[in-house]
Amino acid sequence: MSTTIERAATGLAETLAATLRDVRDRTLRLIAPLDDAALREQVDPLLSPLVWDLGHIAGFEELWLTRNLDGPIEFVEMPGLYNPFEHPRRERGALALPGRAECVAHLADVRDRVLERLATVDLGPAAGPLLRDGYVYRMVAQHEAQHAETMLQAMQRRTAPPYAPADRREVPAARDHRLAQAGATGAMVAIPGGTYTLGTDDRTAAYDNERPRHTVTLAPFAIDITPVTNAQYLAFIADGGYVRDEWWSPAGRAWLADSRAEAPMYWTLVGHQWRTRMMDREAPIDGTHPVMHVCWHEAEAFARWAGKRLPTETEWEVAATWDPATGAARAFPWGAAAPTAELANIDQRAYGTAPVGAYPDSTSPLGVSGAIGDVWEWTASRFGPYPGYETFPYREYSEVFFNDEYLVLRGGSWATQPDVARTTFRNWDYPIRRQIFSGFRCAADA
Numbered sequence: 454m455s456t457t458i459e460r461a462a463t464g465l466a467e468t469l470a471a472t473l474r475d476v477r478d479r480t481l482r483l484i485a486p487l488d489d490a491a492l493r494e495q496v497d498p499l500l501s502p503l504v505w506d507l508g509h510i511a512g513f514e515e516l517w518l519t520r521n522l523d524g525p526i527e528f529v530e531m532p533g534l535y536n537p538f539e540h541p542r543r544e545r546g547a548l549a550l551p552g553r554a555e556c557v558a559h560l561a562d563v564r565d566r567v568l569e570r571l572a573t574v575d576l577g578p579a580a581g582p583l584l585r586d587g588y589v590y591r592m593v594a595q596h597e598a599q600h601a602e603t604m605l606q607a608m609q610r611r612t613a614p615p616y617a618p619a620d621r622r623e624v625p626a627a628r629d630h631r632l633a634q635a636g637a638t639g640a641m642v643a644i645p646g647g648t649y650t651l652g653t654d655d656r657t658a659a660y661d662n663e664r665p666r667h668t669v670t671l672a673p674f675a676i677d678i679t680p681v682t683n684a685q686y687l688a689f690i691a692d693g694g695y696v697r698d699e700w701w702s703p704a705g706r707a708w709l710a711d712s713r714a715e716a717p718m719y720w721t722l723v724g725h726q727w728r729t730r731m732m733d734r735e736a737p738i739d740g741t742h743p744v745m746h747v748c749w750h751e752a753e754a755f756a757r758w759a760g761k762r763l764p765t766e767t768e769w770e771v772a773a774t775w776d777p778a779t780g781a782a783r784a785f786p787w788g789a790a791a792p793t794a795e796l797a798n799i800d801q802r803a804y805g806t807a808p809v810g811a812y813p814d815s816t817s818p819l820g821v822s823g824a825i826g827d828v829w830e831w832t833a834s835r836f837g838p839y840p841g842y843e844t845f846p847y848r849e850y851s852e853v854f855f856n857d858e859y860l861v862l863r864g865g866s867w868a869t870q871p872d873v874a875r876t877t878f879r880n881w882d883y884p885i886r887r888q889i890f891s892g893f894r895c896a897a898d899a
């Protein structure tokens with residue numbers, strides 16, 4: 454091995470170690486304000502007790518970064534207490550789960566063994582697809598980051614007392630008047646019809662469901678410049694959005710009757726004023742922020758009320774990434790640079806949304822703003838494989854969830870960490886779910 458290649462390999466191993474460390478720092482900082490009882494408590498049957506997430510994170514890392522590197526892949530999820538298929542979320546509160554000290558010690562113990570191995574492992578072109586370029590390390594780091602977002606959903610559910618973040622960062626004010634105006638009115642931008650690309654061929658970080666990059670043909674359409682704001686959503690409520698059922702699909706009406714919802718989750722009417730709570734902050738609804746904690750049925754009903762519809766995930770990705778000047782998709786709406794706190798509201802530290810127009814440099818070439826961060830955006834698309842899809846490295850991440858019952862969400866939220874906040878990333882959930890940090894934007898036929 455030449456010294457240049459050795460140096461490159463060492464550099465990559467160090468980068469991967471730093472990625473794993475950054476994600477772990479976040480996880481530990483998130484749980485720092487909570488005591489053992491709070492960590493063990495299950496606040497919602499849809500969400501795990503937080504110690505379960507911690508044990509599962511350690512188990513997944515041990516499996517993929519130690520055991521599965523030793524030979525044929527024996528397990529894709531760890532057997533036992535932390536296997537998500539053996540123990541569905543609603544049952545996890547009844548499991549005999551360890552306390553914080555034991556969990557944190559287990560996480561550290563696994564990590565020590567992982568780093569020891571990482572120092573000598575072959576990540577070069579001769580390694581298999583799991584190790585080549587460090588793929589499996591990024592997969593494990595993303596897995597922990599995704600669990601950290603789910604843990605934040607559970608933290609947002611807590612009320613007595615509410616979760617008090619230790620490291621909140623204030624979000625910027627709206628700096629772009631035109632974008633703020635678009636957020637107030639639901640202004641749209643026209644996207645020409647044509648041939649575009651969707652997805653990626655990346656094998657260093659992307660999940661199997663994002664591959665392969667393929668060509669798509671789209672009819673001309675229009676799409677909202679910003680996510681739908683609270684101001685727009687309040688107008689829907691004021692117009693009888695939750696009372697008149699003409700805007701709701703049959704499934705939406707069933708959800709409405711069952712849930713008796715009158716507004717997004719976490720909204721309360723105090724006198725004549727809608728108020729909301731984000732973690733430990735309670736305040737009147739701010740009309741300039743994207744609406745959050747709505748389910749797909751609410752998004753769809755709003756779109757019908759507005760005379761619009763939800764975008765397909767193809768329309769969403771094209772509007773967020775396509776650069777007509779180069780005839781190619783950008784990695785991010787703003788270009789190739791990785792997301793930072795200046796470009797988008799990501800990385801969890803805001804513990805809530807920012808006003809639309811707060812990130813003027815994030816606008817895509819086709820004129821779409823706020824695609825990355827703030828709120829996951831519901832789309833009209835069902836979760837399925839792209840043409841040419843190949844499962845890698847295990848069926849239980851994507852393939853077993855390819856199902857018409859799941860709707861795709863795009864773009865990440867304020868609670869998404871930078872490694873996961875990418876334009877090709879596909880999230881999915883049931884259309885009735887709204888404990889997730891979800892909003893939407895609308896589209897329309899040209």
Ligand SMILES: [Fe+2]
Pocket residue numbers: 509513537596600
């Ligand atoms: Fe998991």
